[in-house]
Amino acid sequence: MEIAKATPLADNFYLGLPFCIPTVPSHCGFCLFPTQDYKGNSGMQTYLEYLEREAELYAPFLANDRLSSMYVGGGTPNLLKAEDYGRLTAIAEKLYGKIPDDVERTIEGIPQLFSKDKVDAIRAAGFNRVSMGVQQMSDKLIKYSGRRQTHRQVMDALDHFNAAKLAVNVDLIYGWPEQTVADMLRDLGELVDQGVRHITHYQLNIAGRSDFSKAQRELLPSLETTIDMYKESCAFLRSKGYRQATVYDWEKVESMPGRFESPNADRYQYEQNLRDFLHADDQSVTETRNMIGLGYAGVSFPFTWPVQGGPNWSQMNLRNLDAYFQSIDAGKLPVEKQFLYNKEDLKLAWLFQSMQSMTIDLHNYAVAFGADLLHDYAPIFDELHKRSWIEIDAKQVRFIGLGEFFIPMIQALFSYARLNEMRGGLKQIVEGKKIINILETA
Ligand code: SF4
Incomplete structure (x- = not known):
């Protein structure tokens, strides 16, 4: 397909790793992302090889694009062994050339897998930001998700990130089974005290096949309590000097001495690009910020912009892992569906x-x-x-x-x-x- 490129295209480049540690209830009780159960490193190695081959298929389409930010999500990317993180940044460099230092490169993960060795390997591979899916700090409340993570592991991981000079985002959910306003404020307070400068504080999404939706509804706070939680969390974070960037993103411009002092540690470029994908000055759209998602279930929005007349579309990669592999073996982009806008x-x-x-x-x-x-x-x-x-x-x-x-x-x-x-x-x-x-x- 011929892509109109009169407006410069800057890419949010996403790599998806599908594997997660199985939990009871499944999918951490609340998660709606397509994932695959982790069965060991050999499956991960096979997957990485296919991801590298998929990137080769994409290379001709991205030849003139600029890398604006990189994000590795999933799934649970920090299931990777320490020696494999460099393969992820190498994929981006093959497509976009050497990555300038100021380009945000984020990798997601869960607290119990962020060991010191792994965090150091993540930094050495060129990542400058981590996003840790904590969801609940309380050892009692996290049990509803079946996750085996502890409060201690969250605190240790934050120390490792700080020592490695990695910027950090922490995800927390409110509206969790049996959670009270006081529980929520205690969790937020701990992150504030740790000097975390970006907090994603989002409401539990009750939908579809999740266990929280089907089996634990009676444990969830009422709508009134959830609204209270939103209001109380806003008031609390504002009182601590955080700025609300979105309904759920909170940023702290000033760092605490000795904690997360790297430049732009409050900023979240990847999210900012998504929100401002038709970036305009007074006269015209000056840059189109695309989303290019590779890997199992990867999502792309390769937009041009309306004045150029498109084409503009979104697409999702295959959510059947064998089909994803077969498509790449056949030399075809592993796309499951496209929607033309x-x-x-x-x-x-x-x-x-x-x-x-x-x-x-x-x-x-x-x-x-x-x-x-x-x-x-x-x-x-x-x-x-x-x-x-x-x-x-x-x-x-x-x-x-x-x-x-x-x-x-x-x-x-x-x-x-x-x-x-x-x-x-x-x-x-x-x-x-x-x-x-x-x-x-x-
Ligand atoms: S670890 Fe993260 S991606 Fe995996 S099932 Fe749990 S919430 Fe979803």
Whole structure:
């Protein structure tokens, strides 16, 4: 496919490692990501070889792109042995050339696998940031997830990161089974005291096949308590000098002496790129920030931008590991499905990302889409305004009060009409097939 490249393309480059330690309940009780049970290092080695081969297939498509940030997620990437982290940064360097020092390179993992040796190997391989999925600090509450992690391991890992001069993000979940507001504030307080400068504090997502959703619902805090948790956590983190970058991202610009002092340790470039993927100045979109995801279930958004007329699409790699391997053996990109965006879809994708930061830049929208946001979605903005969930001035729409908490639902509201239209389309296809069948048998 010919890709229009009049606007420079900067890539968020993602590598996915699918393996996780099995838990009871499965998938840590809450996780909805596609993963595979870890069965040992030989499976990991096979997978790494295929990941390297997939990158070779991608090379011609990325030849003119610039690496803006790199992120290794999963799954549980710190299941890798110390000697293998360099293979991940080598994949990025093969595609993009030598990586400048200031490019953010993040790797995710779970606390109990961040041993000192491994953390040092991660640093030596060129990573400058880690994202640790802690979720709960309490040894009692973490048990609901079946994870075998301890509070001590969380604290030790933070010390290893600090000694290795790695910037760090810690993920915590609120709305966890049996969690109280006091539990939540204690966890946040411990991270603040440790000098952690980026905290992702997000609400438990109760959905689908997860054990928390199906079997532990009665243990979850009520909606009222969860709203209280959101409000209390915001007040607490603000009082400690943190800035709210999104509904769930908290950044501390000032470092504590001797703790996480590396430049930009508060910043999260990968997330920032996602939120600002059509980066505009006063006149035009100056850079398109793409998402290129390799590996099992990797997701890509190789957007151009609307004025160039596209194509703009999203795609997801195969979620069947054998099929992923077979596709690469056949010399084909291991893509499971693609969705081609029309202009309305691109607007919705941009709005979805903007809303994450609780503001929508009216000028940026006008520059990117040649349209007036408030006019395009007038009935929704009227309703949000009536409820005092937004403030509007000449430059931006800002979500306030309960409007912040309900952003995920407001995002669904914006896409509701388009989703129904597409579902109608699917129904029409099914109806159409029925008609063809009837005609054929008549
Ligand atoms: S370790 Fe992380 S990716 Fe794996 S199942 Fe648990 S939450 Fe999901």
